[in-house]
Amino acid sequence: MRSLREIRRFIRQAPVESRPKADQAVLRQLLTEFATATGGVSPAAKRCDRKAVARRWVVKALTAAATVILALVLVGPPRHDMTAPPLAANTPSAADLLTVGYLNAACRRGGLEAMDRQCEEAARRLGTRPERVSARELIREFDGAPASKG
């Protein structure tokens, strides 16, 4: 292994050439190529720009989503209207159709057939068949756990 003194001596005696014109030309070419490759922006500046663009996009997306949600809440149809068409204000309910008054009216209009049709319409809207309930579901409900269907 070389001693420290020997190494210093080697450096002092090493040949060093200096050609200022050629060195400037090389340096200028390197700077030009570097500017072309990076768009004239330093890596640090580039990182800052990317963050700013991302922030702008996030803000824009959040604004759009908030606008859509607000529009749905304010002017969109209520949840129950999505499954059933709205009834006119004077449309009798299924229970109304099964009252003596409405059935009498149906009979006046079209006899037994009209009464039958009205009964069918009421049955269709009421859906008289109950869902099956198991003892296990009832016990779960008593325990406070949500009952699953099946």
Place this chain on the structure above:
Amino acid sequence: MKTVANHRIVMITCVVALLACVTTARAAQTDNAALLYYQALLFYEKPDATTEQMLADFRAGKIGSNEAIREHLRKNRRVIDHAIAAGNLPRCDWAFDYSKGLDLTLPHLPGIRHITFLLWEDAEVLKEQGDYRTALDRCISLHQMALHAADRTMVTFLMAVSISSSANRVIQDLLPVAAADVERLSRLKTQVRQFQEKFPSISYALAQEGQTCALTMRKEETQTILRMMRGDSDSPKNESLAARISVADEAFFERNRAHWLNAIATLTRTVESGLAYAEMCTRLDELDQRFCDEAKDNPDATLTAFVLPATRKIYQIVTAQQTHFHAVRTALDLYIGRATTGRLPDTLPADALGDLFSGKPFLYEKANDRFILRCQAKMESKKTEANQYEFKIKQ
């Protein structure tokens, strides 16, 4: 000796305990048919649209039974069993609140129609299988249900008419298969006569309807009446009538109640007057027109015009039902005569029941494979021909 005595005591205690259990169980069973019908309605499994159409065709005799029809009956076996059990009970209390008058809801009506169809379809399938005795039992259950359904309003009365007419129609269809069974035919003849005799009269139904509607003719029920006027497309929509009701005081309702009860009394007297069918229809049309016209100028007749039942139409429906009863009973005599003598009689028995449209005996036409009982007057003048009832003969 002591051991024998102990055994006896133990045996007696066991028997007493057993009897007590049986008695308690019997007491726990309901005597109210309505409770069984309500349970039956909860079990009902509705067919899909295709099967529903198939069942309608099957009832109309257009097709025979198939797997889908039999499956529908299998699924609804409990409904049928409950309806049969209900039919065997004499008491039927639907527990309706009649004080609600016109606003009384009859939630059982759609289900009762479904049970009617089930019993009908079951009877037809049983007939196909050759079990006409059980099939006839289904008809008896239908007749029993008709009596239970009749209850105390005009609407339920009409539903009962419809059920009993269905029962007679199925009996008419079953008779050719049961034609040789004189014992069963004789018993059926008695049963059908009893059902006809027990069936409420139109005047009873009118009187009950009078009471039901009168309960709504009160100031507190103004909104109910106006709501029904709005919902009834054929009711007098005259704004002045509605305005009259909306500002009416209790005295207005009292006078209207009196007018209504008078109108019902007039209608009841008329249907009990014994007028011939055609004259009765004319008279009922006149009364209907008179009561409706009266409301234009007489405020006391306002509510009568609104709730007046279509009495002429109801009278026609009931006359058709009663005539059908007569035809079935007459046919039973003819089938029994044929089973006894080996051939159909050439003429109807002297005491044969007649057609209520003409008040005359049925016209009797017989052929090898059938006989027809034809009415001598039409149900409605615009109909092309009079009602007739065809009964087939199985060779």
